[in-house]
Structures are given as C-alpha cells and as structure tokens.
Amino acid sequence: MRDKARFLFPFTVVAVGVALVVALVGFMEGVFMGMIDMTANLDSGHLRLVNKAFYDEEHLRPLDRSLANQQETHDWLVKHSSMQVDWAPRIRWGAILDVPDEKGETRSQTPVMGMAMDLKSPNSREIERLRLKSSLVEGDLPKGFNEMLMGVQLAEVLGISVGQSVTLMGQSFDGGMVADNYQVSGLVRFGVSAMDKKMVLIDLVDAQNTFYMEDMVTDWLGYFPPSTDLDDYEELKESMRTGLADWIPHPKDWAKDDAPIILSIRDQQNIGAIMDKFRVIKGFVVGIFTFLMVLVLWNAGILSGIHRYGEMGLRLAFGEPHWRLILTLAIEGLWIGFLGSVAGSLVGGSFAWYLQEVGLNMGDSFAQSGLMINDVVRARVTTDGFVQGIVPGIFASVAGTLVASMAIFQRSEANLFRELEAG
Template identity: 30%
Template sequence: MLLKLAWRNLWRQKRRTLLTASALSLALLLSLLTRSLQEGSYSTNIDNAARFYTGLIQLQNPEYADSGGIDDVLPGNNDYIAPVRSLAEVTHVLPRIESVALAAAEDRSKGVLVLGVDPNLEDEYSHVSDKLSQGRFISNNDKGILVGEGLAKYLQLNVGDEIVLYGQGFQGQTAAGLYTVNGLLRFPVKSLDNQLVYMPIQSAQFLYSAQDLVTSWVIHTESLNDIPNVENKLKELMGPDVSVRDWQDLSPEMAQQIAMDRAGGIFLIYILYGIVGFGLFATIMMMTLERQREFGVMLATGMERKQLIGLLCIESLFICLIGILIGVTLSLPILGYFYFNPIEITGDAATMMLEAGFEPILPVSLDIGLFIDQSIAVSVILALCLIYPSWRIWRMELVSALKGGAHAH
C-alpha cells in the first residue's frame, strides 16, 4: 500500500519530481565522466610504465629489494615458473637478470645497468624493437647487445663497435665480457637512455656466472583489477622464500602521485555532491512543509508516524532511482563514445609517449565499480537529506498540522 501511495504522490507534482531527479542525474553524470577519465588515464599510465620497465608484478628473492645484488636470485628454469604461467589471469611471464657493470670502450668508461632479457618475450611485451634507432634487434642466441643512444654517445660507440663489460658476478666471481653493439635504443627517459644495456638472458647469465638463475620474474595480468587476486595466488604458489611485489611497491613515486591526484578528483566530486545535496535537501524540506495538512489527516485517520516517515523515504527512493536511471542512461553513450574514440593527447606529451612506443591517448574506464560507487554516493546524499524532514514528521503536532500550520515542536 505504501509503495502504491508513494508512487502516486510522486506524480501529483510532476515538475518537482523531475527537477529533483534531474539534479541527481546531473551530479551522477558529471561524477561518472570525471572518475572514468581519471581511472582510464591511471590505468593507461600504470600499464605503460609496467611494460616500459617494471611489469605489474615481480617475483624476487626476499633479499633483492634491499640489496639489489646478483647473489639474491631465483631459479630461472621453466619448471619453476610453470605454475605461474598456468594462472588464467596472467598474460605475460618474463625472466630478467638485472645488475650493474662498468662499461668501457677505448679510453672511456661508465657505470651501466645491464638488463638480461628473453628478446622474443620482451619485444612482445614492451615492444623494445620499436625504440631501435640504429642497427638490428638481438635474438636469443645472439652474442651482441643493445645500448641506449645517450650511453653510446658518451662512450663514442657506433653499431658494430665492441664494448667491455666488467663487474661482480654470482657469489663473488668476476664478471667480464667483450660484446659487439648490435643496435642503439632511443629512450624518452634520459636516465635509462644514458645507462641501459640490453642483452640476451643467456649472455647475461654467462657474464654473471648465474646459469639458470634470474633476479626477477616479471608478470603481467589481464587487467589491473586482477592484481590483488593474482598476488594472493602467487604467495600461495611460491611460498615464503619468494617476494611478490606489485607495481605500487616497484614504483612508489608513481603510486603516490596517482593517490594524490585521485584524492583531489574525489574532493572536487564531493564539493559537487555537496552543492547538489543542499538543493535536494531544500526540495525535500519544502515538500514536507507543504504537505503538513496532508500528513496530519493521515495521522488522524490512523496511520502511524513511522509509516508516514516510511512513505516519505519510499517517495525519495523512487526519485533517487529515477535520477540514477537517467544519469546512467545519459552517461553510457557519452562514455561509450570516448571509450571507442579516446581523447588524443597533443604537443610535447604526445611526442614523449610516441617515442616511448605508446599511443598518445586519454582513454576512459567503463569499470562497473565506478557506476556502483557513484550510485551509492547519490543514494547516501539522499538519505542524509531525509534525516531532518523525518525528525520534523516525528515531532509534528497533530492539531497544528490539521490547521495547516507549518510549525512543529
């Protein structure tokens, strides 16, 4: 009975009902557009950074995070990593040896970061070959290496020249080798361009006397939402002797920057909700005061106060549902359009992204969680707006209400 009565009451004042629902739908639309663009850009930046260097998840020796040393390694054979490859959410698994060495050519030398990779897997994952500015890419059985353009310039190297790498290998052994420069890589990040050396993982394992060993296994998941679940599975699979580190742990500066930016966006949305909330509260309060006589008659004919408050809440719930329905209906085509036709980035930022091998676009996220979260936020605003009108009804004096008075104790 209350549901039917509430639905009829809504359409006695169609304009007021539609205006209130429209205010809610506008707030929902604007918040969804803002949050979808935010989360879409975060997802793209995280994915790009992961493919560029760290991966979304890394398996490491528990001591490696602190030491960064070649002695803190993991097994590098396929049998060891096979259970990880079998996880449904995992799309890429790559072995890497990462260490430092002194690079020398003629009378110049410089400390470098040596990255031993599986060339085929690495290129499929991060498209390293797209960053090749001169020469040719390396292969699994290749004895050559790739160096950053900045490093090559400093050491006065060209394609075909030889370079000596010297450092410390596994368990204190000497790491020394002579390699031919197969090609030059152009990285947009100067720190990498000036010090990075790529080589096939077999060559790196031989150089550092670390046969069948790796410093990390890099793992990529189907989506960012899969990371917590995959992390838990990896911890169960690998046990306490393996450290499972996600992108936030591997790139804390980026994680902090995203957290701050996200907090700023949410704060602005709360301001928007606050403005809409005041308008909504005024509408519901006015609706309550205008119907004092109607409420008085209902109480006089036997309706309980809690039922009357329930009626007001159901009416507001209907308005909320209409507002959410309109908001979602309006936002889906807009977000869908930008999902398939993302906003293009121009200028220096676009140039940097293209040089890194990434598409200069700003995509939107269509995560169902965003729609649920914003719909809940709208519902909470409405619930808060109902507190004072409900209290007014509970404290309403029957005689005053029947006389059409607008005062209650």
C-alpha cells in the same frame, strides 16, 4: 515522476553527479593503473620471484645470487600460479659501457643499468609488453647475436649511433671480470628520464653468455591481464608463498643459502603506500562529490518541500502519520536516486569506456616528464567505479530528501488549517 518540477531537478543532480564520479573514478583508475602497469612492465612485474639475497642488495646487481634451473622454475611457477599469469625471465645487470673510437681506444665510458629479457623468441611477449617497437626512435630491435637497445639520451651523451659497437665490462656470475662487445641495433625512448639516460636492453640468452649465467636468471616477473583486481595479486602471492616453502629444498642446482621469495608490485619501490594513498584520494574525491550532491539535493528537497507544502499539510491533516509521510519521501528519494544513478552510470560509464578504448593522447605533455606512464592515457571501466558512483548517488538522494523532510517532524498539526488556508 509525474510532477516534473519536483522530479527533474533532483534526478538531474543525481545523474550529473553519478556521471562525473563514474567518469572521474574511471579516469583516475586508468591513469593510476596505467602507471602501475608501466612500472610492472618495465621493472617490477605484478608478481616477482627473486632470490632474497639478490633483492636485499639489488642496487649492486649481485649476479651470484641469481636463480638457477630456468625450465624447472618456470614449470613450477606455471603450475603454482594462475593460468592467466605470464611469467617472464629477466636478468638485471650493471656494467661499464665503453665506447671506442676509430682506433679502438676508449672514447667515452659510463656506468649503465641493464635489463636482459627474451627479445628474440617468436612467442615472447616482452617486446609488446615494453612497447619497444613503438618506442624505437632509430634502428631496429635486436635480431642477431649480441645486439642491444639503448636509451636515446644515453646514446646522445656517449655520441653513439645505430650500428656502432660498444664494450660491456662487468662482473660475471662467479665473480670474474667479463668484457663483451655489443652492437647498438636501436635507440629507444622509454619516456622515463632515468631510463632514457641510463638504460640498456639486451637479449636474455646473450646476457647469459656474457655473464656466464647459463640456465640462470635474476628475476621471474609475473604479469596478470589488464584490469585484474589489485587484491588478486596479493591473494596469489600468499598462496604461492605457501607452495614456495615446500619447494625450496628441491632444485638441485640452487646454492644452499638461496632463498627465493615471492613479491607483489605492492611490496616494491614503495608502491603499496602509493596505492593506499591513491585509494584515500579516490575516497576523498568520491566523498566530496557525494557531499556536494547531498548539499544540492538537500536544497532540492527543501525547494520540493516548499513546492509541496500544501500537499504535506493536507496529508498530515487527512491523518497520514509523520513517519509514513517521511517514509514515502525516502522511497521517492530512493527511486530518484536509483533512476538518476542508472542514467548517470550510462553517461559516465560510456565516457569512461570511450576513454578506455580510444584513450587520450597526452604525449606532448608527458614528453618532458619523468613519469612512468604511457603517452596515451586510458580510463579503466571497473565494477568498483560504478559502485562508487551509484551508492553515493542513491545515498545522496535519500539523505538529501530526509534532511529536507526533517521539517515535517517539526510541523505542528495545530497550524495546519491556518497554513492550508493561507496556501
């Protein structure tokens, strides 16, 4: 450390490299997990309890495959999962939406996909979860009986404004035809093109009345707090699966062929494969940075080796064994790697933390995209991010030094006098 010429450069390389990796991993993790959380919030949950028959034909929205015994199911889920998990009941439904004119005749019609959730209970976290207040373009959230929120593009296509009545026509739980009137209380921009064009949200109780689904829901979605490790989802899923096998025969109102299953977000919509690919990409990014760091540090090691050529020769001439000289260099590399990594982690971690707390508003860029992602992109500071920065930082420093010090092994003592005199 005293020799600033040989300390500062490798220290700076490690610090900058680690800072970039920590910040980049934090940012990538944040953006990716933001997408995962958005998907979970809108659609899949981190965990999901659903009837297998419903899940297999989900695109048809077969309401007759719903789960009964709402309270009993909720109690079981709370008891058999973690206290951290918030369970939210939902109904996924599909219907024809009919828009009447002034005379009550059909002006326009379109099929819509709908989601029913608890929008009116004071302790419901669904409004916050879907950021409905901030997504409202016009109107209000549903407060009264049979009110709905509609995707802003759907409203445009149908020529609907806030306050107007529409009719839902669909199939009830027991297979009969249903028609019910709703008033559009607000228009919402979900930020996801498909949802803005086709999505309608109604309150859970209203949906249960409309589709004759008293005490029934199609899904229970479980939500972990942010920054929960993805592996925790799988762990809890597995433990709940075991409990589920014992519990299935008990709910008395369930149909004989009901087979509720627990899914994690990984199991749905090919998200598991996307997550795996993300991990590979992240590994590549970290790997490339590590490789570049090794390359630069190797050169730094060579420069330092040239700078210290006399010292190395002297140490060999004075009788220091080659292996001990290399060990000393490796320990130096370790220290430089450690100190550089600490400094880099502080800088990179602070930047990532800032992006986590304040975020980066990319609303303008995302406005026209179909990505399920928040306008404000946030990084995510995780222990993994630091590990992925610090370990390669230390490794690069030691490896760079060792690669450069290979020349010491080849240095012949017989030439030392000549070399030292020349030096």
